[in-house]
Amino acid sequence: MIKYLIGIIISLVVLTFVRAVWGIIQKAVVDEVKSAVSDDPTPNQANSVPDADTTLRKCVTCGTYKAESLMRRHGDGDKRIFFCSVECEKKANS
């Protein structure tokens, strides 16, 4: 009888523990999603747009640094290269 009671108590404790952990995980996930949804657009719009415009890029032909928004861009991602002017672009292509 005592063994039976101990078994019930242990299973209750384990259940409670699992539920608590599961609750914490769910809460963490929900908070994560909420913060990703609610926080992301504002800092991203505030940061990435001016960053993209003002980040200095090096002209691959003459080595001049200019704001990215003023450069002529070729390619995407890591393979992006920048030219400061049409002349430098032509030089690179010829």
Ligand SMILES: [Zn+2]
């Ligand atoms: Zn150049």
